[in-house]
Amino acid sequence: MQMLFDALSLGSLYALGALGIALIFGVMRLVNFAHGDVISFAIFALLWPSVDAVAVVFAGDLPWFLLIPFVLAMGAGLSVLSEIVVFRRFRRANPATMMIASFALGFVIRYFLLMLFSSRPKSISLLPALSQPVEILGARIPLLQVITIIATIAILFALTAFLKRTRFGLEMRAAAENFTMARMLGVRANRVIMGAFALSGALAAAIGLILASQTGTVDIQMGAAVMLMAFIATVIGGLGSLPGAVLAGFLLGAASVVMQTVLPIDARPFRDAFVYGAVILVLIFRPQGLIAARGSKERV
Amino acid sequence: MSVARRTISTPVILALLLIALALMAVFSGSRPFNQTIIDIFLRVILVVGLYIFIGNSGVISFGHAGFTCLGGYAAAWLTIPPMMKQTLLPGLPDWLMNLQLPFWAGAIFAAVWAALWAAVFGKILMRLSGIAASIATFAMLAMINTIYSNWESVTAATSSVVGIPIVRSIWPYLIAAILAVFVAWAHSISRAGLALRAARDEPTAAAASGIDAPKERLVAFIISGAVMGMGGALFAHSIGVVTPDTFYLTLTFITLSMLVVGGMGSLSGAVLGVVILSGLIQGLRWLEAGVSIGTTTFAIPNGLQEITLGIVMILILARRPSGIMANSELNWTRSRSEDPGV
Numbered sequence: 276m277q278m279l280f281d282a283l284s285l286g287s288l289y290a291l292g293a294l295g296i297a298l299i300f301g302v303m304r305l306v307n308f309a310h311g312d313v314i315s316f317a318i319f320a321l322l323w324p325s326v327d328a329v330a331v332v333f334a335g336d337l338p339w340f341l342l343i344p345f346v347l348a349m350g351a352g353l354s355v356l357s358e359i360v361v362f363r364r365f366r367r368a369n370p371a372t373m374m375i376a377s378f379a380l381g382f383v384i385r386y387f388l389l390m391l392f393s394s395r396p397k398s399i400s401l402l403p404a405l406s407q408p409v410e411i412l413g414a415r416i417p418l419l420q421v422i423t424i425i426a427t428i429a430i431l432f433a434l435t436a437f438l439k440r441t442r443f444g445l446e447m448r449a450a451a452e453n454f455t456m457a458r459m460l461g462v463r464a465n466r467v468i469m470g471a472f473a474l475s476g477a478l479a480a481a482i483g484l485i486l487a488s489q490t491g492t493v494d495i496q497m498g499a500a501v502m503l504m505a506f507i508a509t510v511i512g513g514l515g516s517l518p519g520a521v522l523a524g525f526l527l528g529a530a531s532v533v534m535q536t537v538l539p540i541d542a543r544p545f546r547d548a549f550v551y552g553a554v555i556l557v558l559i560f561r562p563q564g565l566i567a568a569r570g571s572k573e574r575v
Numbered sequence: 576m577s578v579a580r581r582t583i584s585t586p587v588i589l590a591l592l593l594i595a596l597a598l599m600a601v602f603s604g605s606r607p608f609n610q611t612i613i614d615i616f617l618r619v620i621l622v623v624g625l626y627i628f629i630g631n632s633g634v635i636s637f638g639h640a641g642f643t644c645l646g647g648y649a650a651a652w653l654t655i656p657p658m659m660k661q662t663l664l665p666g667l668p669d670w671l672m673n674l675q676l677p678f679w680a681g682a683i684f685a686a687v688w689a690a691l692w693a694a695v696f697g698k699i700l701m702r703l704s705g706i707a708a709s710i711a712t713f714a715m716l717a718m719i720n721t722i723y724s725n726w727e728s729v730t731a732a733t734s735s736v737v738g739i740p741i742v743r744s745i746w747p748y749l750i751a752a753i754l755a756v757f758v759a760w761a762h763s764i765s766r767a768g769l770a771l772r773a774a775r776d777e778p779t780a781a782a783a784s785g786i787d788a789p790k791e792r793l794v795a796f797i798i799s800g801a802v803m804g805m806g807g808a809l810f811a812h813s814i815g816v817v818t819p820d821t822f823y824l825t826l827t828f829i830t831l832s833m834l835v836v837g838g839m840g841s842l843s844g845a846v847l848g849v850v851i852l853s854g855l856i857q858g859l860r861w862l863e864a865g866v867s868i869g870t871t872t873f874a875i876p877n878g879l880q881e882i883t884l885g886i887v888m889i890l891i892l893a894r895r896p897s898g899i900m901a902n903s904e905l906n907w908t909r910s911r912s913e914d915p916g917v
Contacts, residue, residue, distance in 0.1 A: 306706070361889055368896035370706075371635055375835040376892050378828055383885035390879065499824075503717075510710040544725035551714040551721070558714075559699065562707040 286528025287427035292505025301451030309381035311502030317350035317480035354476025513564025624802035638712030644822035646807025666728025689804020838898030
C-alpha cells in the first residue's frame with residue numbers, strides 16, 4: 276500500500292513534468308531543456324534574494340488560495356517571457372539548435388538564481404499542514420502524497436477537458452498534429468505557442484510547489500533531476516503525445532519504486548542504472564514511443 | 576586529384592592553428608595561461624570526438640561524456656602508483672593493482688577501453704535513429720555515471736580519486752589534439768564516413784544504394800568513443816583528480832554547445848567553436864578578476880560569467896542557426912566545399 280502511494284506520487288511528478296515538455300514539443304518541435312529551471316524559478320519567486328541558509332520569505336506567507344495561483348503565475352510568466360525573448364527567434368532553426376538555445380537559456384536562469392540566492396539549499400516550510408500522515412487502509416501515508424496524486428489527476432482531467440472542449444484547446448491539438456496545416460486553416464500560430472508555453476510553465480510551477488512542500492527545502496538543482504526523468508518519459512511515451520507522456524511518467528515512477536524494493540540490497544545503489552537500462556530496452560522495441568503521436572513517424 | 580589531397584588543407588590549417596596556440600603559451604611563459612591552453616586542447620579533443628559521431632551521423636548524442644568517464648578512470652587505474660591504489664581502490668584485480676604505466680600508454684589503453692564499450696553499447700543503440708537514439712545515449716551516460724558513482728571498491732564512489740600523475744607539459748595535449756583532428760578528417764573522407772553522411776542526408780537513397788546505416792553509425796560511434804576515451808585520460812592527467820560528476824551533464828552540455836555553436840556538420844566548426852567559446856569564457860574570467868582587484872570586499876556576483884556566456888550563445892545561434900561554420904570547412908582554395916569529401 277505504501278509502495279503504491281510512493282509510486283503514484285513519484286509518477287505524478289514525472290507525469291506533470293513530461294506533460295510540460297510534451298506540450299511545447301507538440302507545437303514547435305522544441306525539446307525544452309530550460310523546463311527544469313522554470314521549476315526552480317517558480318519556487319524561488321516566493322523568496323527574497325538572500326544568501327542565508329534559512330529562506331527569507333516574501334510571498335510564502337500568503338494564504339494557500341493566493342499562494343498557489345501566485346506560484347503558477349510566476350512559472351507561466353517566465354515561460355511565456357522565454358518564448359517571446361528567445362524562442363521566437365528560432366522558429367525556423369533545426370531542433371538541435373533550438374535544444375542548445377533552450378539549454379543556454381536554462382543556464383542563464385540557473386546562474387541568475389545562483390547570483391541572487393547562492394547555491395546553498397534553503398529550508399522553507401511551505402503549507403506545513405500537509406506533512407501530517409493520514410491513515411488509509413492500514414498504511415500511514417503523508418497527506419501531501421494523497422494531495423499530490425489527487426491534484427495530478429485533477430490537473431489531467433482539467434487539461435483533457437480544456438484540450439477537448441474549448442476552441443483554444445482544439446487549436447492547440449490541431450497545431451500539434453500538423454502545424455503548417457493548422458496555420459493555413461486560420462489558427463493563430465503565436466497565440467497557440469504562447470498558450471502552450473503558459474500551460475507548460477504553470478505545470479512546472481506546480482511541480483516546484485509539490486517538491487518544495489515535500490522536502491521542506493528549496494535548491495537550485497531541484498528542477499534538474501525531475502526534468503531529466505520527465506524528459507525521458509516524454510520520449511518513451513512518444514514525443515508529442517500527451518497521454519503517452521503521462522503514462523510513461525507514471526511507469527517510470529513505478530519502475531523506480533518497484534526496483535527499490537525488489538532489487539537485492541547490494542544492487543540497490545545501482546537502481547537508477549537498472550531504470551535507465553529499462554529505458555533503453557523500451558526504446559529499442561518501440562523507438563516511436565509507447566503511444567506514437569500521429570505525424571511524428573520518420574518518413575524514410 | 577584524390578579526395579585526400581583535395582581536402583587535406585582543412586586538418587593542416589586546424590593543426591597550424593593549434594600549434595600557434597601552443598607556441599603562444601610557451602612564449603608567454605605563464606603557468607595559468609599554459610593551463611588555459613591545455614584546457615582548450617582537451618576540449619578540442621572531446622568536441623572533435625563528438626563531431627566524428629554527431630557531425631557525420633546527424634544523431635545528437637548525449638552519452639559521449641560517458642566514454643570520457645571510462646577513459647578518465649582507466650587512466651587512474653593504470654597510472655596511479657600501486658601503493659596508493661591499495662588504500663584508495665582496494666577492489667581492483669591483482670594484475671591491475673600492481674601495474675603502473677607511463678601516462679601515454681595509459682591514454683592508449685583508455686582509448687581502447689572506451690572504444691570497446693562504445694562497440695558494446697553501439698551494437699545495441701545504433702539501430703535507433705533521431706530523438707530516440709539521443710535519449711538512449713543519454714540513458715547510457717546515466718547508467719555509466721550511476722555505476723561509477725556507486726561502485727565503491729574500484730571507483731571510490733563519489734569521492735575523488737587522487738594521485739593521478741599530473742602532466743604539465745603542453746606538448747602531449749597538442750599532439751593528442753592534432754591526432755584527433757586527423758583521425759576525424761581521415762574518417763570523414765573514408766568510405767565509412769562518406770556512407771554515413773550519405774545516410775544522414777538522404778536515408779532512402781542511401782539505403783537503396785546498399786548503405787547499411789546502423790553499421791556505419793557503429794563505426795563512427797566506436798572511433799569517436801576511442802577519441803573521447805583518450806580525451807578523458809588526458810583530462811585526468813591535466814588535473815590529477817577524477818570524480819564521476821566531472822564527466823556528467825555539465826561536460827556533456829559544454830562540449831555539445833561548443834559543437835553546435837561552431838557548426839555541427841563541420842570539423843573546422845568543432846575546433847573553432849571550442850576556441851571561440853573558450854576564449855570568451857577566459858575573457859570573462861579575467862574581467863571578473865580584474866574588477867575585483869580595486870577594492871578588497873567588492874566581488875563581482877558569482878555567476879555573471881555564466882549568464883553572459885549563455886546570452887552570447889543564444890545570440891550567436893539566433894544569428895547563425897547552423898553554427899559559425901555551418902557546413903563548410905576552412906580551406907586553402909576559396910572553392911565551394913560544402914562537405915570535406917565531396
